[in-house]
Amino acid sequence: MLADTLETPGLWRRMACWIYEGILLFGVVFLAGYLFGTLSQTRYALDNRHALQAFLFVVLGIYFVWFWAHGQTLAMKTWNIRVVDRNGNKITQQRALLRYVLSWVWFLPSLLVVAYFKLPMGEATVICLGWVAIWATLSRFHPGRQFLHDAMAGTRLIHSAPMSR
Secondary structure, three states: OOHHHOOOOOHHHHHHHHHHHHHHHHHHHHHHHHHHHHHHOOOOOOOOHHHHHHHHHHHHHHHHHHHHHOOOOHHHHHOOEEEEEOOOOOOOHHHHHHHHHHHHHHOHHHHHHHHHHOOOHHHHHHHHHHHHHHHHHHHHHOOOOOOHHHHHHOEEEEEOOOOOO
């Protein structure tokens, strides 16, 4: 496929897919957290929290890398979006891993600010949502209308017609 012929989905559709992905990830995080708590015999919520965070980072990485290397997550299938490399080919697991690590820019800067200033939950929410809005809006300035983490990872999101069953 030629990169010029690949249609980029609109920002609203990509953000709707992003929100739906978050809803689906609730189940993945719940099961992974339950598994971690059971295996580590954690009795109190704050015990082992850094180990739990690292475990969830790895679990989410496995989830995204596996699905992206196969083209799409469940949310992406629902919204007819596919992740490909710059030439329109399937991405490798290494590129999917790079995309996963770079995608944390959606959250990391705002979370670092919140942690540094020890902001209360209300202000933290506003800062995190504000950063997500800024990060998403920056895609309007990219020539291919791609998110910056996609541009840095050498990937792009494209419209994907539903596959026949």
